Every structure is written in structure tokens, then in C-alpha cells.
Amino acid sequence: MSIEDAVNEVQKQLDEWNPMRDDYTNSQFNKYISGPGAYLDSAVQPAQLAKAGSRQKQAAQAKKSDENSTQRFVPYLVLKNLPQGITKNAIYNICSRYGRVSEIRDSRKNDFFFIDFPTVAEMEAVHRALVKNSYGFHVLVGKQKNKQQMEPVPSDAEENATPLKVDKDSIDLENRNYRASDKNLPRPHFEHDPIVKQRSYEAKNSLLQSNDPQRHYLIEEDAHELERAGLKEGNPKDMEPNKYKYRTGRAFVEMPEESKKFIEGKSSQSLGSYDATRRTYENNHKDRKIGRPVDIGKCANCQGLCDIVCARCQTYFCGLECQRKAWPQHRQFCGKEKINNSKNVITRGETTDKNAGSSNTSSEAAPQSKPEKKSSNSQPKEIPPSGSIVALTSVSKTNIVFIRSKATDDNYNFFKLTNDVQRSAKTLNKVKIVPNCGQIVIVDFEGQFNRAMVLNSDDEERIKLIYIDYGNLDARKLEDLYEAPEQFVDIQRFAVPVILKDVPEMYMTEEIRKFMYSYLDGIDLIIKYDSEKDYLVEKGVHKVELVDAASNQNFNKMINKLCKPTEPIDPDEAYYGDYLQQKQLPVGENIELVVMDNSLLCTGCISCSTKEWAIEVEKFQNDLQYYGQSVKQQCYTPRVGELCIAKYKVDGKWYRGRCLEIVGDGYPSIIFFDYGNIGMVHVNDIRRYPSQFTYPIYTCDCEIKGLPEHCPPELVQKLEELIPNGSTINCNNVTIYKEDNFHGIALPKLIQNLEIEGLLKAASN
Structure with a gap:
């Protein structure tokens, strides 16, 4: 053999040598010894698949092994505790995102699903993805049906084991980074003083009844x-800026400075004014002086309320313009002499209507004794007929609002009363004693x-009242x-409370508040109800x-759409x-x-609000x-940092939570x-967090200054x-x-008491 042929032979042998291929086909080097693919049938081990050669040989081998099911194993996963109504297509769509799926089979005996894969690698990829993303159902690796199998597969033990009981012994306490609360304490309850009480209607001298x-x-x-406590801004977040402002459930127009100056200028042009120092009524016309009118009267020209009188006969006029017209x-x-202005004068303590009044004797020459004040009798207007146009005057709850009729006469009377009260503001006397x-x-x-x-007038600094022509509540100082004035007391109230049909009473979030407030700008609404079926006798209101x-x-x-919470459907929909x-x-x-909770005092911290x-x-x-009771029972494992709704084992109620670790x-x-x-809450007692629950977090962690980081049991x-x-x-x-x-x-008295008893010194040692 020539040297050249020898070189070529060596090169040929080197080209054919593939150590990776040799190792791949060597069962000693390439086989599963741990993980989901361990202890599988040797027929699906990589070395055996490589030795099988082509796909045709693999198919033939698979066909042959069908005769003996103990010698053939297809890698598969088992899905348990699936949500009701889930289909094979849904499972296929989820699993195929992470690997190839051969077939999906369902069990005839139970609600399990079996997912077959062409290779172990595909099965492992899907298994890791399902466990990592925590879809809410159990994922198990399918076991090999082989009687000769000596060592049990870990997943086999999990599948055959009895369900875990909610027992402290089953909780892994060693691998946790977060320390659980030492004690499971009952939730604290804080008394809320209602705005109006039943006994207020029955109290002595009460006019509520x-x-x-x-x-x-x-x-x-x-x-x-x-809002009334000054802990919340009046305008909802992200509310479109306009001329309307909002407070305690009601809109009001912010008067521009130019309008204020114009009104002040008009007021200064009146026939006269009252000098509080000299206790005289000064008339600007011809510099005459008369006594201050005892009461507010109606203008002889426009019938508007005013405190200005004619210098000669004391007939009431709004101003020079009305006097010239009349x-x-x-x-x-x-x-x-003996002028009878019964149509124009309104004395305190007398009722008024369109055709009746009282005589005026407000001059200094003929004083009149002040009539005895009678009890007021202000009654609410009846609810507008079904099909009428109404306006929303205030928002009380998600299902209770106040409305007023926008019929022509009602609308006119409403704004006329508003203007009349404004005009009389200059002559009003302050309330000196606590009102009934x-x-x-x-x-x-x-x-x-x-x-x-x-x-409610129990507290002079926070007298609780309701604006009877709008419906919103307020708390004001005495x-x-x-x-x-009596003429304002006897006029019927314009705002009528109603209950919104089929709307639940829920906590008012910013989204609900913003939507309801948007209708306080005077948008026309049509009211619909059945006068008999929709009347609630015990509450005196209509639905x-x-x-x-x-x-x-x-x-x-x-x-309703904004109120009712709905469970997230998308698996990727999570809130943190x-x-x-x-x-x-x-x-x-x-x-x-x-103190909201003190179960972590061992760290020197408490939770406060x-x-x-x-x-x-x-x-x-x-x-x-x-929400917790309406969602179907199913286990859910939240991601770390994810919000959830979890059951507290002390009272069995649902509370908001956040997952710290798994x-x-x-x-x-x-x-x-x-x-x-x-x-530590079992996954059966955890629900997904709905998007509607946007309530702020009102509780904060607080460190008590002067305490050590780790407090002993005695402390x-x-x-x-x-x-x-x-x-x-x-x-x-x-x-x-x-x-x-x-x-x-800082709680210096508490720290001082601990030092006296020597507990802090012992803790530092």
C-alpha cells in the first residue's frame, strides 16, 4: 500500500469516527436517571431509539410491541382537577405552545386527561412549562405499566397517594424564607357611628318624624x-376637567371671579343696606333712612325674595329696576296711609303661597311683636311619574341616588328657590344654639x-346634615x-331618593364613582318603574x-357591569x-x-391604619x-407577588392577599x-384576583422605635x-x-414601661 493510500485510509477512518454518535447510542452514557423521564420503558430511552435506526424500523418495533403492552410505553402527562367545561381543544392549545402533542385522551372513570407525546423531550418541555406557569390544575408524569419495574417513579407515588389533608404536619416549614405570623388572631372590628339613627326620629323635640x-x-x-373627613379629594381620579366640581357625591359649579364681581356690583346698586353698627337701614334713594325691615319679603314686581323696601311705603322691591317697572x-x-301690602310681605312664622301673604309693619314708628315660631313642616316632593325626564342631583351609594323632576314648572321652581336663597344670604342670622x-x-x-x-347634632364640631334639594350629606361646625326663614322651610324638598333596580350595594371604587359622577352635569335621564310592584313600603322609596x-x-x-367582580379567564391575566x-x-x-394586627411582634413590628x-x-x-363564595371551588397557585383572594382559617372568610413564596x-x-x-393557605382556599377590586391598601407596616429586631417570647x-x-x-x-x-x-411611654420591667435590657443581652 502506498503512502498516499495509507493517508487516505486514515482520513477515511477519522471522517467516519463520531464519538458523540457512539455515546448517544451507548445506554451506559445516555439514559434518564432523574427527572420526569426517569425509569421509563427502555424502548423509549435515547440509546434504544438510536439503535432502532430509521422511522420504519421504529414503527415496526412499535407495532410488534403492541402485542405485549408491558414492553411498550408512550410518554404522557396526566392532568387532574381541571376547571369544569374545559375541552380537549383547549388543552391541546395550551400544551402545543410548548411542545408537540400526539394525542389527547380522556378517562372514562374520572375527569382526568392524558396527553401523549412523540418523545420524552417533548413531554419534559411541556411538563416544565405547565408547572412553571401554574395554570391551576395538577400535572403528573404518566407511569409505566410494567410489572417488572422495581423502583417506583416519584410521580406514581404522588398519583396513588391519598389527598393531602389541611394539617400543620403537611406544611413544609423548613424551606420558607418568610416567617408566618405566630398567632392567627380574629379580625378586629371598629364601630362606625351612623349619620342618622332610628332613635333620632323618636327623640324629644326632634322634627325628623x-x-x-x-x-x-x-x-x-x-x-x-x-371626603367629609378630609381624607379624600372631591374629584375622581382622571376626571375630565370642566366647570363642574364634585364633593360628597354632588356636583357644583365653581363661580368665576368675574361673575362674583358682577354680582357684588349689582348688590351695591340696591335701594338700601343695613348698617349693623348703627342698627339702621340706609336707603340710597334721596338719602332717606328708615328702620331695618324685620322680615324678608316678596318683590312687588317679580315676586322674588328680597330685603329692600320702598322709602315711602316700605313695599318690597328687588332694586330700582323692579321699582321702575312697577x-x-x-x-x-x-x-x-294704611297701606296693605299683603301680597308682598312675608313675616317670620307665617306660611306663604302664591295667593297669600301677611301685612308689613316694618317701620320704626309702628313696631310689631315677633310672632311665635312654629315647627317647620318641610315635605319631600313625590317621585316623578314613570317615563318622566329627571336629573341626577347626588350619588349616595352604588344603588341609591337622588333625582329631581325636570318638568318645566318643577325646573323653574327649583332654580327660583336657589336664586331666592342666594339673595337672602346677606340677611341671614347664624344659628346660636345646637339645632334639633x-x-x-x-x-x-x-x-x-x-x-x-x-x-345628627351630638357633636357641635361635626353636625351631620343633608342638603334637602340635592341629597348629599355633609358634616359642618355649628x-x-x-x-x-320660614318661607324657605315650608317649600317642598326637590330631591327624591330612589333605589336603582337590580343594582347591588357594592363598595364604590374610583371607576364606579367616575361613571356615576359624569351624570351629575345635568344629563337628562328617563325614569322607569311600576308604581305598585317597585315600591318598598318599609323604606318608603321606589326601585x-x-x-x-x-x-x-x-x-x-x-x-352593574362595573360593580360585579368576574374571575379572570385568561391564564396570563394576573395582578400584582x-x-x-x-x-x-x-x-x-x-x-x-x-392596630390591625400584632401577630408579628416578634419582629418589633405591627400593622396599623x-x-x-x-x-x-x-x-x-x-x-x-x-366573590369568594360565588367562584366555583378549584385550587389555584398564585405566582410570587401576585394578588389573590384567600380564605382565613380562623373565621372561614375571604380576604385580599399577596403571594410571598411557594x-x-x-x-x-x-x-x-x-x-x-x-x-400559609392551601391552594384549595385561594381564588384569582378580579380586576374590579381596585380598593386602595389602607394598612401599613409600622416599626416600633426602641424595640430590638428580634423580640424574645417574654417581651x-x-x-x-x-x-x-x-x-x-x-x-x-x-x-x-x-x-x-x-x-x-414612637411610643415613649410603652418603651419606658418595658425598661422599668427590665424586658428591653434582657432582650438586648
Whole structure:
């Protein structure tokens, strides 16, 4: 053999040598010893598949092995605890995203599904993807049906094992990074003082029973308590800027400065004004002076309310313009003796209507004793007939609103009363003593004077009242109230409360609030109801349906859509902590907080909120229970950081939570962030978080300054006595660490007591 032939032979042998191929076909080097593909039939091991050669040989071998099922194994997965109604197509679409699927089979004995794969590699890829993405159902590796199998497959043991019981022994406590709360404490409850109480109608000297015989306002516990407490802005977030502003469920027009100056200028051009220093009424016409009119009267020309009189005969006029217009008739009796202006004068304590009045004797020469004040009798208007056009005057709850008729006469009377009250503002006297429940007063609401009824006067600093021509509630100081002239007291109230038919009472989120507020701008609505079937006798109100007169949009159905929570359908639809707004505690000195949970005192921390916020947390608990009970029972494993709805084992109720970690034992660590405790909840007691629950987070973690990072049991026991769960604490100082969303609170008296007992010294040692 020549040298050249020898070189070529060596080169040929080198070209044919493939160590990777040799190793691939060598069962000693290439076989599954761990993972989902371990202990599979040797026929599907890579080395055996390589030795089989071409696909035809593999098919022949598969056909031959069909005769003996113990020698053939196709890699497959088992899906258990699937949602009801899921189809093979849905499973195929999910699994085929991660690998090739040969066939999908369902079990005739149970609700399992079997997914066959052409290779083990495909099966492993799909298995990893399903476990990683946590679709909510169990994924198991199919076992080999071979009696000669000696070592059990780990997944076989899982499939054959009895279901895990909710037992502490089954929870993996060793591999957790987050410490669970030492104790599972009952949820604290905080008393809420209602706006109006049943006993207020029966109290002595109360006018509520006569002014509200149907007790409409007992249902008036609205959703705007935070606004009245100054803890929430009036305008909804992202509300389109316009001339309307919103507060406590009502819109009001912000008067421009030019309009204010124009009105002030018109007022200065009146026939006269009252000098409080000299206690005289000065008339600008011909520099005459007369006594101040005792009462407000009706203008002889336009019948508007005014406090200006003619200098000669004391007939009421709004101004020079009205006096000039009425002069052709007025001149017939102006200045003559025994003038009877019964059509124009309104004395306090007398009722008025379009055809009746009272005589005027307001001059200094002939004083008249002031009549005894009678009890007011302000009655609400009847609900407009079905099919009428109405306006939304205020929003109370998601299912309770106030409306008024927009019929021509009603609309005219409403705006006329509004203007008359505004004109009389200059002559109003302030209320000096605490008013009785049911008393009608005048209150300045955002620059506009309105009639209001007192609902609760237990606290002079927060007298609770309702604006009877709009329906919104307010809380004002005694010094903000004005006496209401009798002619304003006896006029019927324009705002009528109604209950929206088929709309649940839910917590008012910003989305619901924004939508309902958009109809406070005067949009025409058509009211629909059955006068007999839709009347609630016990509440004295009707259930109605409101329809947008312009777009024909059903107002009730839109609120329903925004209110009712729906479980996410898309597997990738998940919400995390940044989906919710985190409220921060007030900072500064002498801050009062309430303890929401103290089960982590071993770390020197407690969870706190303000009392107003704690009450808000209790308000939306009904929504959480409704959702948790309505969703079909199914296990769900949330992703780390994902929001969820979880059941608290102490009371069996549902609360908002966030997943902190998953260790694979079926008990993810969940922090109930509305209270602050951390618990381990089984996947059967976890539900997906709906998009409608946009309530802010009102609870914050607080570090007690002066405590060690790790508190011994003796110190924790003493702290639990001094700061019990649900208690109110007065903090000398509250600071915030914005980067960590964490607060520090100073409780020097508590620290001093601990030092006296030597607990802090022992903890430091």
C-alpha cells in the first residue's frame, strides 16, 4: 500500500469516527436517571431509539410491541382537577405552545386527561412549562405499566397517594424564607357611628318624624365618609376637567371671579343696606333712612325674595329696576296711609303661597311683636311619574341616588328657590344654639347657600346634615349654620331618593364613582318603574331604572357591569402589588392609629391604619365574601407577588392577599395586606384576583422605635398586653421610609414601661 493510500485510509477512518454518535447510542452514557423521564420503558430511552435506526424500523418495533403492552410505553402527562367545561381543544392549545402533542385522551372513570407525546423531550418541555406557569390544575408524569419495574417513579407515588389533608404536619416549614405570623388572631372590628339613627326620629323635640315621615334618610349611609373627613379629594381620579366640581357625591359649579364681581356690583346698586353698627337701614334713594325691615319679603314686581323696601311705603322691591317697572301701578298707593301690602310681605312664622301673604309693619314708628315660631313642616316632593325626564342631583351609594323632576314648572321652581336663597344670604342670622334633629337650616356649600336638614347634632364640631334639594350629606361646625326663614322651610324638598333596580350595594371604587359622577352635569335621564310592584313600603322609596335620554344607555346596567367582580379567564391575566394604590399613614406628632394586627411582634413590628380607613376596609369585606363564595371551588397557585383572594382559617372568610413564596407543599405563604398577618393557605382556599377590586391598601407596616429586631417570647407577651389587637394607640411621632413603604412610630411611654420591667435590657443581652 502506498503512502498516499495509507493517508487516505486514515482520513477515511477519522471522517467516519463520531464519538458523540457512539455515546448517544451507548445506554451506559445516555439514559434518564432523574427527572420526569426517569425509569421509563427502555424502548423509549435515547440509546434504544438510536439503535432502532430509521422511522420504519421504529414503527415496526412499535407495532410488534403492541402485542405485549408491558414492553411498550408512550410518554404522557396526566392532568387532574381541571376547571369544569374545559375541552380537549383547549388543552391541546395550551400544551402545543410548548411542545408537540400526539394525542389527547380522556378517562372514562374520572375527569382526568392524558396527553401523549412523540418523545420524552417533548413531554419534559411541556411538563416544565405547565408547572412553571401554574395554570391551576395538577400535572403528573404518566407511569409505566410494567410489572417488572422495581423502583417506583416519584410521580406514581404522588398519583396513588391519598389527598393531602389541611394539617400543620403537611406544611413544609423548613424551606420558607418568610416567617408566618405566630398567632392567627380574629379580625378586629371598629364601630362606625351612623349619620342618622332610628332613635333620632323618636327623640324629644326632634322634627325628623314630621319632616321625614317616610324616614327616607335612614337609608342615607353613603359612600363619601372619607371626603367629609378630609381624607379624600372631591374629584375622581382622571376626571375630565370642566366647570363642574364634585364633593360628597354632588356636583357644583365653581363661580368665576368675574361673575362674583358682577354680582357684588349689582348688590351695591340696591335701594338700601343695613348698617349693623348703627342698627339702621340706609336707603340710597334721596338719602332717606328708615328702620331695618324685620322680615324678608316678596318683590312687588317679580315676586322674588328680597330685603329692600320702598322709602315711602316700605313695599318690597328687588332694586330700582323692579321699582321702575312697577311704578305705574305702585304710584296709586305709594306714600298713602294704611297701606296693605299683603301680597308682598312675608313675616317670620307665617306660611306663604302664591295667593297669600301677611301685612308689613316694618317701620320704626309702628313696631310689631315677633310672632311665635312654629315647627317647620318641610315635605319631600313625590317621585316623578314613570317615563318622566329627571336629573341626577347626588350619588349616595352604588344603588341609591337622588333625582329631581325636570318638568318645566318643577325646573323653574327649583332654580327660583336657589336664586331666592342666594339673595337672602346677606340677611341671614347664624344659628346660636345646637339645632334639633330635623330642623331646616341654611348652609354655604362651596360658595352657594342651600337648604339643609339636621340629621345628627351630638357633636357641635361635626353636625351631620343633608342638603334637602340635592341629597348629599355633609358634616359642618355649628358656626357654619344659618337660620332658615320660614318661607324657605315650608317649600317642598326637590330631591327624591330612589333605589336603582337590580343594582347591588357594592363598595364604590374610583371607576364606579367616575361613571356615576359624569351624570351629575345635568344629563337628562328617563325614569322607569311600576308604581305598585317597585315600591318598598318599609323604606318608603321606589326601585327605578334610569336610561340616558340621549344615548339610550341603561344607567343601571352600566353600574352593574362595573360593580360585579368576574374571575379572570385568561391564564396570563394576573395582578400584582402595583395594581393597587398604597395609602400612607399621616406623619407628624400626636397621631392616633388603630392596630390591625400584632401577630408579628416578634419582629418589633405591627400593622396599623387610621380608624376612618379601618372602617373602609370593613365596608368592602361584603364584596370579597360575595366573590369568594360565588367562584366555583378549584385550587389555584398564585405566582410570587401576585394578588389573590384567600380564605382565613380562623373565621372561614375571604380576604385580599399577596403571594410571598411557594415551596411546593401546596401551602403558599400569603400576606393578608388589609390586616398585615402572614399565613400559609392551601391552594384549595385561594381564588384569582378580579380586576374590579381596585380598593386602595389602607394598612401599613409600622416599626416600633426602641424595640430590638428580634423580640424574645417574654417581651412579645408583654407587648401583646400593652398593644392588643384592634386597640387604638396615640403615637408621639410617625415617620415614613418611602423607599421601603414602611413607617416608624414612637411610643415613649410603652418603651419606658418595658425598661422599668427590665424586658428591653434582657432582650438586648
